[in-house]
Amino acid sequence: MFGPASSRSRSAWRPRPAPAARPGGVSPRSARRASGSEVPTPGSPPAGPAPRPALPRPAPPRAERTMPQLDSGGGGAGGGDDLGAPDELLAFQDEGEEQDDKSRDSAAGPERDLAELKSSLVNESEGAAGGAGVPGAGAGARGEAEVGAEVSAGPRPAPLARQPPPVPCWPRPALPVPWGTHPSDPSCPGPRAPRPSRPSRPLWISPQALGREHASQRLFPDKLPESLEDGLKAPxxxxxxxxxxxxxxxxxxxxxxxxxxxxxxxxxxxxxxxxxxxxxxxxxxxxxxxxxxxxxxxxxxxxxxxxxxxxxxxxxxxxxxxxxxxxxxxxxxxxxxxxxxxxxxxxxxxxxxxxxxxxxxxxxxxxxxxxxxxxxxxxxxxxxxxxxxxxxxxxxxKKPLNAFMLYMKEMRAKVIAECTLKESAAINQILGRRWHALSREEQAKYYELARKERQLHMQLYPGWSARDNYGKKKRRSREKHQESNTGGKRNAFELLASPAEPAPTSPGLSAALSLPAPWTPTDPPQRPAEYTAATTGISETGSLACTGHVAATRGSSSERKRQSPKARGNWPEALLPPSQGPGPGDFRGCTTSA
DNA sequence: CTCCCTTTGAAGTTG
DNA sequence: CAACTTCAAAGGGAG
Known part of the structure; x- marks a missing residue:
């Protein structure tokens, strides 16, 4: 009866409904705000290699999923998991595909994602600035040619782990997002110049930790090793x-x-x-x-x-x-x-x-x-x-952090440093995408960590329940939801359905909404560039990238979990993602080729 | 000053 | 039991 206790003692890997593949399109929420924080989808995996298969696929039934066991010598998981934490990994695509994906992702993944994001951000802002600017064109806009070519188009350099971020960050005055490292700044080979104002003091590290010094790369062995070193070497x-x-x-x-x-x-x-x-x-x-x-x-x-x-x-x-x-x-x-x-x-x-x-x-x-x-x-x-x-x-x-939260905590600074983004909403989108790009093992580490966090939390606060904090923050969700459903506020789809009406605050979205004709999912490649780039992240190559989309597909936690036709019914039919093939899940995901 | 945004996951609540 | 909601972090933005 007692919620917390019982729930905590639940058996691990409790089967749960497959996480809904997010409905495609713009979430009501994001549409409602249509704020600049939206991270427009980066251009998809450009022309380069084969279009990346949609990342998130319709998840298999929860029961099919298993929590990858860390082969970390039992070190981490060492203690018995009496918690039965419902940790789990997201559904992964077919192993084969995934491997392909991962190899691409892990190699060039984070940097590329970021690059794409940046690119897309540029696109959006420039699109807005240029009025009729064609953000989607990406390379079409001034300067975008270079960026686009570098970032989202053309064959990517071999995914060398030891390469600096593919996208140079240089100041672009017109951009809402300040770019980090100036290419001409030799002092910072890394993604971003240091903040001068924060003198660093040596942190005492336990001998144990020191002993395990290089183990850190276990986390992201294939990512940023050099950058890491650089960062460490160059104060x-x-x-x-x-x-x-x-x-x-x-x-x-x-x-x-x-x-x-x-x-x-x-x-x-x-x-x-x-x-x-x-x-x-x-x-x-x-x-x-x-x-x-x-x-x-x-x-x-x-x-x-x-x-x-x-x-x-x-x-x-x-x-x-x-x-x-x-x-x-x-x-x-x-x-x-x-x-x-x-x-x-x-x-x-x-x-x-x-x-x-x-x-x-x-x-x-x-x-x-x-x-x-x-x-x-x-x-x-x-x-x-x-x-x-x-x-x-x-x-x-407070609640113990879940795996993703832990991941965010760890990676946030890195993302911030790399792109100088500060808006958490945008950063979170990036992180969300990266999270999906993580390998099974990498995610497993966070799940395991989260599990231990919960365990520790439970030990420290035996009587604590998430319920204790319930209702302390939000109480308007339902109202909002009703609003959006009843026309009080309209979601992006609704807005798109009648572009004339809305007054979007986001330039990119604005541009998107001003499209002559809404894109119909049956013909993704023909979506107008503005729409695709600013809203869905579909590049001119016709591929669909996710970032902005990630946000778009996730109106609310309930929405994101909603996958039933019934749920989809809330979306304007014409704007629903293709029901066949990739499906909403993929639509939400990352890329689907033209 | 408060809330929103945005992400995923865990857990609580509701029907 | 399924569906839905809230909260966890974070920090800029908006009202």
Whole structure:
């Protein structure tokens, strides 16, 4: 009866309905906003190699899927999984195909995706700027020729792992998105120039971690190895790009505050989980389990004391937020990470110098829901006082991060660094796409990590339930949904159906909506360039790339899971993706050739 | 200041 | 039990 407990004890790999292949098209939500944050689909896999098969296929029944076991020597999974975490991997395409895909993806994947995204972003913005600009043309627009040729057209250079990102980032004034590294900047071979304002301090790395130093590449062995090295070697370029792959045990453990009353040092510092407190290019914190699980590379992550805020932020992975007391109990449960907590350097930044108990923890936030950064001195405010306050307020215990969230945390900084994008919505689209591009093994690592996170979370907060946080954030979804269905607000399809009416805020979408005739799924290649490029990411080659589409296909969580004809019924028939062949799932995915 | 956007996954709620 | 909803992170943008 008790939700949490029972649900947690559910058997692993509980069969679930196949994740709905997202309906194609623009989600009501994105349409509603049609904001600039939309990441227009990058041009699909250009002319190059064979068009990439649609990435996400209609997922097989959940039951068919299995959680790939990590062959990590049982290290990560070591402990028995009494949780029965419902972890799972997304449906993957046929092995053969997948391999092909993966080889393409993993080799040139991330960089290419990013490149494409950037390209598409350029397309959209330029399309908007140029009024009649034909974003979709990609190479057609000024300057796009070069970019397009480089990025989305022509044969890609052999997927050499050690090549710099295919797309040079240079300042393009007219672009909404500032581009990162200037090609002429020799100091930064990497994707992006460092942020000068963030002096990095050496982060204390546990001997264990050091010993496993090079293991970090296990994460993305085929990705960015050089960039990583570069980043590590060249401090000026180490804007956290790859440091984020360092999942410190510290971070991991920190994710969960001690069970109430469990610690002798019940002085959780006010969570430092305020946006303002987090440098844009933060090194994402990963939960402690990550190290335990995937052996972080020993990159001396910059510990950082936030001088700006005047707050002691120990291992400033800038993302570290919140402090919590380390309890003997929790430590005992995390043998692998204990060293982190007892190390002097950790205590140094604990917010209470010398106090071994205070450890940053993001999972605990003030009841207000806002994780506020408090100045150091304020945090020193009589501990008894703050303690009383906190106990009275009962900080919110947040949900453990799922696999994708962990992935996002790790990769966000990298994406930000690579393309200088800051808008999370756009970044998330990229990350979502990359997530799908990950190999089974790579994803498995995150699923495993997530599973352990849940396990740890459960151990630390036996009585906690996701229900505890229910209703604290949103309560309007249903209303919105109804709105969109009843015409209160119209989704993109609806807008497209009658392009004359809407007043899209996104230039790209605007352009798309101004098309003379809506594209009909039966003839994808003939979709007008504007539409394809700005909205669906279909390049002039006729292939369909996903990024923008990913967003488009995902109006709401319920929508994205909806796959039934009934659900599809909500979409204007003419705009439904081809029902045959790829189907909506693929439509959502990435590429389908003309 | 608050909410939205955007992603996937987990878990809660609803019918 | 299926379908739907909410929340987890993140930070710019909008109202």
């Amino acid at each position: 000026e370029c180490a804007s956290g790009m790859y440091k984020d792959t360092v999942y410190s045990a510290f971070n991991l453990l920190m994710h969960y505050p001690p069970p109430s009353g469990a610690g002798q040092h019940p002085q959780p510092q006010p969570p430092l989980h305020n946006k303002a407190s987090q440098p844009a290019h933060s090194v994402p914190q990963l939960s402690p389990l990550y190290e335990h699980f995937s052996s972080p590379h020993p990159t001396p992550a910059p510990a950082d004391i936030s001088q700006k805020q005047g707050v002691h932020r120990p291992l400033q992975t800038p993302d570290l937020s919140g402090f919590y007391s380390l309890t003997s109990g929790s430590m005992g449960q995390l043998p692998h990470t204990v060293s982190w907590f007892t190390h002097p350097s950790l205590m140094l930044g604990s917010g209470v110098p010398g106090h071994p108990a205070a450890i940053p923890h993001p999972a605990i936030v003030p009841p207000s829901g806002k994780q506020e950064l408090q100045p150091y001195d304020r945090s020193l405010k009589t501990q008894a006082e703050s303690k009383a306050e906190k106990e009275a307020k009962k900080p919110t215990i």
